[in-house]
Amino acid sequence: MSNSYTKAAFGLAITSAEADLLRRVITAIEMIGDAETSIDALEAHYATIGADFAALFPRTELSPFDGLLDLFPDENYLVLDFDIDIGEPNAEGQVIVFLSGEQFGIETAANLIQRCARSALPFGFEWASDHDRLRPGEFGGGYVAITETAKEFGHTSQMLDRAMGRARDEGADGFVLTIRHPEHGLSFWNDTDGFDRLSRARIFSEAEAANFDVPIAHDQPEWLACPRRFAFDPYIAVAPSA
Template identity: 45%
Template sequence: MSNSYTKAAFTILMSREDAALLRSAEAAVDILETNGEDADLAAAYDTLDERFRTIFPPKGESRFETFLELFDDPHLPYLDARIEIEDNPDEALVKVNFSGDQFGIDQVAELLFRGCKSALPCGFAWSYDCDRLRVGEFGGGCVIITDAGIQSYSTQSLLEHAFRRIEGGPHEGVDGFVLTTTSAAHGLSFWSNTYGFGALATATVFSEAEAARFDKPIADDEPEWLALPAPMIP
């Protein structure tokens, strides 16, 4: 018999309004845990503060369906995180501490993304382990949350990607492709879906499949795909 854990403990700074939204989310979870009838849940939804109802507008008979989108299983709407708020009146932002040993990585990330814009960009690390030394039961990852969305990384995916890079070699585009062209005025330029041809720093990185589907823009010099090198290891 063994026990597995997904652990996290971190602090994020945010506005008092966003911290209050977290408390409303916890209250919503408590309401849903009653397993009440839709009419009762709808009445309870209306008791939550206006900001919660703006970020998670009413949907469905229970009015909670937008909020339930945070969870992989809407029948198990648990944040799986302890949330502690430290509010120093002399500070502009409050400290919010998240922790847990069966931590709800995805739902916490979604809640921060949707409801705590003052905290962005932010992120957190997590780990998984076991109380017995079992193969495959140890690792971790991190989540980066910005206005553009949520990016998740795990140690397993990083290992797999590193070995694909080794097996594929430097010209296979394991780390993506950029589209290049050369002009007399600007020299070597790189395509951006936002800005057109310009600096490498703003270039759009394409997967092999995306590059195959992409309709190349017209340029004086025929654009060509260039495989990116492996990223620098910090």
Template identity: 45%
Template sequence: MANNYIHAAFAVTITSSEAELIAAAETAIDAIEEDLQGEDRREAYNALGPAFADAFPPISDDPFSGFMPIFPDKDFPCLDATITIDDGQDHTTRVVTFSGDQFGIEQVANLLFACAKSALPIGFEYAYTCDKLRNDEFGGGAVIIKTDGIAYPSTHAIVSNALSAQPHAETARLVLTTRDAEHGLLFWNNEAGFGNFASATLFTEAEAAGFDVPIALDEPEWLACPAGMP
């Protein structure tokens, strides 16, 4: 048996009002867990203030219905993070720290997207670990939060994409060649003209398409630079 963990720890500087909104979100979770009903539930929602209502307006009869979508599991509204709020460099800012060993990646990202507009774009990293050295139990990723949405790049995706990627037109390396009766195959250099391969100028496909090919006795041709060559 093994235990898996998602570790993260980071801090973000936001406005005082945004920090108050994050604190209100924690209070909202406590109210939801109390399972208040009817007017008591409405009063708990109203007590969080107009800023919370603006950020999470109800989408159904339940006053907290606009807040619940930040959680991956609506039946388990928990941030899965320890949050501390400290004074910033001046009275208008606060430094909010998030940390945890079973970190709630998605809900924290959603909370910051909704409550920390002044800090966007922001991002944080996390590590996925195991207390036993078992294959494929280690990894991690990052969360990139911008005004237009949230992205979740992971180390697994990086590895998979790198292994399956085909050479891209912008990174493909080409050389311009011509054949000489005495010296054989020659390679173009932007400074010295045709010469040996070691001095050849490398082109991307886009650069090659726009290059003014020089006139030579043998019609110059583009060749792909062999894999592994510098």
């Protein structure tokens, strides 16, 4: 018998109001996860839970707490699979919340933070995966970057695949079209403003670059492999907020 783990441990600072909301959310999740909780008990608790909760997690006709379901990747498993320690407010009214676990629900934690800890955004955390036996492919990790509108998930195995792709092919991240100015250096093409700074550059695939009608400029435009630190990584998943 062997065991695999997904581990994370981190803290974030939120407001006292958010901490209070988070406590109510945790209590509601515990209630709906308990099969012995009756619908009458849920309705009675919902009547006292507060307008801020009701606005953030709208009820349905079937249940007052159906608004919580989209926090979870599996609506049949309504459990916070990590520990949450909520501290006391400091002199500035901030509360430190500590999340940790060895079977850490990455997506659930990201959803909970995005919905209930808006003052902390943008926020990110790292996680690790390991195994109690030294098996190939059982070790790695990743991160989640959370904003008000999206959640970005990255995994070390995907980053490694991308790094190896770059090692084999310098154009693995695509290409940018450049011109060189004698005083200002390189400028990079985008379809809106022409040649501009790198942060606004259009990234071309090899096929797109081969078929692109290169514009006439004061200098001969050249194709360069896209700088790796700038390139958008197609292996990173970005999920919009619920």
